[in-house]
Amino acid sequence: MDLNLDMDKELQDFHHPFTPYKIQLQFMQALYGCLEDGKVAVFESPTGKCATLIPSTSPLVVCFGSDSGCRYRDDDEPEWMIEFAKRDSRRTIAEKRQQFESRLAKIKQDEERLKQAQDSQERPRKKQPAAKSKSAPNDDEQFVLDDYDSETDERQKASQSAGVDGLSASTLALLEKYKGQFTSKKPEQDEEDDSVKIFYCSRTHSQLSQFAGELRRVAFPSSIPGDPEAEGKDDLSKLEERVKHLSLGSRKNLCINPKVQALGNSTAINERCLDLQQPGVAAEKKCSFLPSKDDEALMLEFRDHALATVKDIEDIGKVGQQVGICPYYASRSVIKHSEIVTLPYPLLLQRSAREALNLSVKGHVVIIDEAHNLMDAIAGIHSVSVSLSQLETAMSQLTTYARKFKTRLKGKNRSYLAQVIRLVGSIAGHLRGIAQQKGGAPEGSVQFSDLMAGKGVDQINPYKLSRYLQESKLARKVDGYVESESSQEAQGQGQGQVSRTRDRTTVPVLFHIQSFLLPLMNPSEEGRLFYQKGQDGVLLKYMLLDPTNHFREIVEDARAVILAGGTMSPVSLAGYFAITDLGRTIATLCQVIPDGVVAFFPSYDYLSQVVNVWKKPIPNGNGQTTFGLIEKKKKIMYESREAVTTTDTLLQEYTEAIESGSGALLLSVVGGKLSEGINFSDKLGRGVFIIGLPFPNIRSAVWQAKIKYIEEKTYKQHSGSELEKKARASAAGKDFYENACMRAVNQCIGRAIRHVNDYAAIVMIDRRYETPRIQGKLPGWIRGSLVSAATATARPAQMTVQRLSKFFAEKS
Structure with missing residues (x-):
């Protein structure tokens, strides 16, 4: 049945926490259109993605978040039947939800009251099993392998193994193609699974926590359609609903068993958790937080607390501790009651992780933030x-x-x-x-x-x-x-010898x-x-x-897939500058750019080389060093591969220098600790220098293999003469190589412009940035502001300084 939505009003009202700018409104309307039409779309925005993505999805949550009567519409039925069905459906759903929402509201009040009172009294915990007076004797029998017969029920075994990550992507794709064609049994569905959910995925838990923080600022309207005839007659028309959000994490993030959590390593935690669940493990050694059939009341309590307010992953862990039940396992049953689920890359992109969580994206919306990392993340997971x-x-x-x-x-x-x-x-x-x-x-x-x-x-x-x-x-x-x-x-x-035990x-x-x-x-x-x-x-x-085959099954299953990032464009230094000339140019630029400047170099080795040269006396410079020349205007700080100074300490020193009014120059590395995930907004980043083009080492065996693979794949996909096929293959390999470089450059560029009133000068120091091919791989919002410094009659550095002086004079 076709989906026929009457959503004109919602398309104009995205419930944004602030009055959206025109470009944000266009972003939200385009994104919602993709969700409604079930498309795969790429959205690029230098900043404010969370605040724009959430309102863009709010009409979807409202309309598809429940069987509210606005979901299906058959044009063949009379209008009075449709209205009657809507009204009847509305009342049924509202009555069912009213009890649930009332319970969540009460829990929210309790949480707020406890927080205000700062009551340190522990909540009742799950009863711990009594320890036996005598431990079980050591028995090697527990380490003996169970009987294994690979020939028994071969077809069933093969079917079960179709879902493991050990099989190649091509094998999995073949198995997936035929899966379900030889069975007539229809799996039972949970009544809550009919609603369309939004799975929001990002690279780190800190980014997901930021998303949760933005989600708390958005007020979602009721998903129950209004009924003018019912207003004033009952409370259903005034039913207050809260967005039902759940943060998912790994055992490492959510384990509340102190002994298991102390292991630290993800693999060790996973295996110890599974070990404690084995049938032969003594009762006193089993994990007391693991949910059992007798813990239904605790599971419901966990669910209600998890959904009562928008919680990040740390909050979910605290709920598990308060209730006394494992939040990793208890979260699984909460997924079907949620509307928005946030989770890190590995839990979404790895099939075994999705199966472990009993998580399916079939018919749901998948939003992947920081999507410029997507292909690299998938490759990393499976390498x-x-x-x-x-x-x-x-x-x-x-x-x-x-x-x-x-x-x-x-x-x-x-x-x-x-x-x-x-x-x-x-x-x-x-x-x-x-x-x-x-x-x-x-x-x-x-x-x-x-x-x-x-x-x-x-x-x-x-x-x-x-x-x-x-x-x-x-x-x-x-x-x-x-x-x-x-x-x-x-x-x-x-x-004295206990330390010999394996760590x-x-x-x-x-x-x-x-x-x-x-x-x-x-x-x-x-x-x-x-x-x-x-x-x-x-x-x-x-x-x-x-990695494309591993992502294909998500795209094919999901209702819509949104890839969002600040720089979604395609995604050894060429010797155009002697190092001392580079230092003089940067010193001159720092004279006219106020406050903080961040310079990105192509590698740690090159940055180290530059710093060493800058600290030596300049030839015929009366003992003056390039380092000293720059520090007359801005204090120099730089990161190193050895990490003598932590990133937090370096950023703190950089911020203090800028706040003191002296200004600072921070030397960083493309793809390093400061090139992604750290915002240099306002005074922290009035200037960004990109030194050279950070191409990967094309002579390495890995990159040789990558380029060869792309060329062979392109050659097979195209028809034509042998010469044409080779030319296309070569161009595809070159494009792939350049895209890897420019994705890294674009991430560095996006560190400075973080809100609508922010401004910065972005200076790309390499002649190759003048070429149309490289410029075409820059983000659209950068291409529109490019100003060429190369002319036949003027020195590029001098012209750049003049333009920068005018630019910042107009901003002051």
Whole structure:
């Protein structure tokens, strides 16, 4: 049935917390149109995205947030039937919601009252299980693998494995294509799942917390359609609704078990959490916060507190502590009652994470903020590396485990364990050969067949071994046994030797090896293998070169997908400046730009080189240094790879220097700690210098492989003569390489302009910024303000200084 919305009024009223500017209104209308039409759209805005994105979605929450009668409309039915159906639906929904909203309102009042009174009294907690007087004896039986039969119910096993991340993107896409075509059973749906939800995703929890803060400022109207005839007759027309927002996070963010939380590392926390849920774990060792069938009342209490007010991830954790129930697991049941769900990249972009949360984007809206990071984030999630030392440690642990339990390993377990040992040994042997090569390249590509060259490895069935690694819990059993043995050894040698026990804050090595073996067992056309030699030995990397297939299933399932960012445009320094000339130019520019200036360099190495040269006396300069020349006007601060000074301390010193009136110049690196996520608004960023074009190292094996992949893919996709296909492929590779550079540049540019009254001078110091090709990859709001400094008769630096002097004189 077609959706026919009568939303003219809402399109004009987005309930913005302030009077929106014309461009913001255009942004909101365009965005809502994309949501209504179910499109995939890209929105670029240098600042204020949160405050604009939220009102843009408010009509969607209002209209689709419930079965309110405005959702469906059939033009064939008479108007009086439609009105009757709306009125009847309105009353039914309103009565159901009134009780829920009243309960949430009461909880909100309670929370505000507790906050005002600053009552430190703890809420009643879930009853803790009584500790047994005597701990269970140590028994190696808990580390024995369960019987495993890979031939039993093969079809069911294959179906189950279709949802794991170990399979390649192309395999997953094929399985997804045919999924559900051979079953007639229709899954039951929760009555709350009919509403359209908005999944808002960003890179960090701090950015999601900012979104939650903006969400608190927006007043959403009731989703129950108005009924003039009912006004004054009952309270349903005055039903006050609150936006139902939920923040999702990982176990690391939400775990409230002190012993598990103390592990620190995400993988260690995840595995310890799962370990505590195993059937053989003694009652006193199980996690007391884990929800059970008897905790329905606590689950409802958690849900109501989570939805009573807009809470960020830290608030959700506190709710779990107050109620006495695990917020990570309790949050899952709250998703279906929510209207807006915020979550970080990994929880949305990784299929296994979505399945663990029982989260589906089918028919819902997905908004991805900071979307310039999207493809890199997906590639990072599905890329993994392993060192030779880790492989050797894993070999030692596996062989020790195999010797210990050789008489208790039966059937398939013995066979598959031997296969894992042979495979890990084969990979380690190849890396050992690379490490022993003298005079070889520091990095290079690795063929899949090279890693499988060990004795008997060619007989391994990759698909079956992948399934075994995920279903047998081999890594967990081996790691548990190793930890148990280490603990007993430490205790036997006395308290002075306890430090020899393995540090549980690190990722267990076998889990790390397994995460590498899974993509290795299912190599895809989008992935490549590389080695890198360093002081710490040899590193083997599996890198995903094309993340599009992993994002495709989200796009295909979602009702609409919005990609938003400050700079969504495509996304070694060329020797046009001697370093001392660069210093003189910057010193001159700092004379006319007030307050704070941030300069971005292409790399830490180049920045370090520049600083060292600037600190040396200028030839024929009577002992004057470039550093001193600049500091006559602005104090110089700079970041370094070694991080001697923390970012917070550096920013504090920079801010204090500007507030004191002396001004400051902050030297930063493109892609470094200060190039993204930090705002240099107002006086903190009256000038931004982009020094050169930060192209990646095109000679590296990784970038060679990336460009080659793009060229081969483009070549296959196009028809025509051989010459035309090669030309297009070469152009696509060049474009891909330039886009990587310009995405980084655009992020730096966007650090300064943070609100409508803000202003700054952005100076791009490199002749290549004059070329139309590079200018075409700048954000639209920058291209419209470009002023060329290069002329045939004037010196560029001198002309730039004159224009800057006039620009800031007009602003003062």
